[in-house]
Amino acid sequence: MAADDETTGRASVRVRVPAKINLALCVGPLGSDGYHPLGTAFQAVSLYDEVTATDAGPGHFSVTVTGEGAADVPGDDANLALRAARLLAGHNPRLGAHLGIRKAIPVAGGMAGGSADGAAALLACSVLWDLDQSLDDLQLLGSELGSDVPFPLHGGTAIGTRRGDRLLALLTRGTYHWVLAFAHGGLSTPAVFRRFDELGRITGTEIPPPLLNALAGGDAAALGRTLRNDLQPAALDLRPELAGTLERGLAAGALGGVISGSGPTCAFLASTESRALTLAADLSQLPQVRATRVAVGPVPGAKLLT
Ligand code: C5P
Numbered sequence: 001m002a003a004d005d006e007t008t009g010r011a012s013v014r015v016r017v018p019a020k021i022n023l024a025l026c027v028g029p030l031g032s033d034g035y036h037p038l039g040t041a042f043q044a045v046s047l048y049d050e051v052t053a054t055d056a057g058p059g060h061f062s063v064t065v066t067g068e069g070a071a072d073v074p075g076d077d078a079n080l081a082l083r084a085a086r087l088l089a090g091h092n093p094r095l096g097a098h099l100g101i102r103k104a105i106p107v108a109g110g111m112a113g114g115s116a117d118g119a120a121a122l123l124a125c126s127v128l129w130d131l132d133q134s135l136d137d138l139q140l141l142g143s144e145l146g147s148d149v150p151f152p153l154h155g156g157t158a159i160g161t162r163r164g165d166r167l168l169a170l171l172t173r174g175t176y177h178w179v180l181a182f183a184h185g186g187l188s189t190p191a192v193f194r195r196f197d198e199l200g201r202i203t204g205t206e207i208p209p210p211l212l213n214a215l216a217g218g219d220a221a222a223l224g225r226t227l228r229n230d231l232q233p234a235a236l237d238l239r240p241e242l243a244g245t246l247e248r249g250l251a252a253g254a255l256g257g258v259i260s261g262s263g264p265t266c267a268f269l270a271s272t273e274s275r276a277l278t279l280a281a282d283l284s285q286l287p288q289v290r291a292t293r294v295a296v297g298p299v300p301g302a303k304l305l306t
Contacts, residue, residue: 002055002128003306012054013128017120017152017302018044019111019295021178021260021267023215023223027230028205030197035147038164039205041215044155045178045297049116050305051081052100053124060096061085069107072186073114080114081121084145088125088133095129108186110235110261115148116302123153123302139167148261155301157215159207172298173218176269177276179254180293181245181283183264187235192262195234203230224255224269235263241288242266252282 002011020042028037049067056062063082065073073079077086081099089095099121105113119142126133133141135153142149147163157170214222229235236243242259245266249257253275254268268283270276273294280292 010055011128012052013124014050014052014305015120015124015302016048016050016305017116018155018299019047019105019113019116020044020148020151021111021297022229023157023227024207024211025229025231025261026205026207027196027202029202030193035163036193036196037162037205038160039207040160040164041157041170041207041211042151042160043157043176043297044152044299044301045295046299047105047111047180047293047295049105049113049120050102051117051120051124053085053121053128054098054100055128056096056098058094058096060098063099063101065101065103067103068105070103072107073101073103080118080145080149084118084121084142084149085125087141087145088122088131089129097125097128099124106182106186106265108188109182109265110187110259110263111180111265112148112152112261115146116152118142118145118149119152120302123304127304151301153301156298161205170212170215172215174220176220176223176297177271177273178295178297179249179268179270179276179280179283180260180295181249181266181268182290182292183239183242183245183266183288184290185264187238187263189262192231192234192238195237196231199234199237201230201233220269220271221255227256227258227269229258229260231262232259235259239264245283245286245288248286249279249283252279254279
């Protein structure tokens with residue numbers, strides 16, 4: 001149900017959407033479609049963007065962005081949330097929406113921030129416009145926008161295959177305590193994949209069974225040891241200072257550390273919440289670390305707020 005926006009009196013819907021970490025990102029060779037086949041294990045973590053869709057009258061689409069890195073988010077048709085709203089509206093000329101995005105997920109940080117906003121816009125607009133779309137329908141539509149768009153709708157922990165967009169829920173035990181170290185600036189996903197191709201180190205798309213066992217057993221120490229990202233050498237090649245961030249986190253007692261997705265955010269696993277807080281304080285001393293956050297996972301996917 002859409003509520004009325006307090007200031008405009010127009011119908012509006014607010015959605016909260018989580019960031020993701022890739023616990024494993026196993027990458028195959030570049031295909032003829034320009035994409036790499038993936039085997040990935042996503043986990044949704046408690047770092048959220050919020051997207052509010054407000055009725056804007058027939059054919060009117062606009063977006064405003066506030067919060068973390070807002071200046072780096074396109075305000076035009078390149079904005080993934082705006083593209084999502086237009087895609088969902090299809091050829092129906094009666095639909096329109098203004099999207100207000102409040103960001104906490106770093107922009108171009110390897111945590112699917114833009115994809116999360118696209119996913120949230122799909123959910124918010126489908127409710128605003130009273131469309132009869134299931135979560136599966138929205139995920140399918142989301143995969144047209146980008147490989148990482150379906151997962152923020154799904155949430156929890158999931159295996160992603162094909163381009164990372166075909167999802168299979170993974171039952172896991174326990175709550176994992178994460179420390180996220182944001183870098184200055186972002187990394188371009190296509191640029192990281194290109195460097196991956198140039199480096200030519202391909203090991204395949206099978207997610208290591210010990211990592212899946214660790215998740216099934218709720219064994220954080222084992223998960224920390226088995227985190228894997230095949231894009232990491234490429235991201236480190238483009239941003240060598242990230243190696244120092246990973247080293248410092250491990251030296252300071254993290255159970256494991258990995259670059260998330262195409263980077264440059266580094267994700268560290270801690271054994272407890274208090275260790276995560278100590279680790280975050282330690283990492284924030286590094287000049288190459290712009291900010292740190294603690295988060296837990298898994299958390300549910302995009303959710304309507306009342
Ligand atoms: O799907 P999405 O538009 O988010 O992907 C951005 C870019 O990342 C693609 O154009 C491609 O260069 C690269 N990519 C890839 N293989 C994947 C996913 C993304 O090469 N499985």
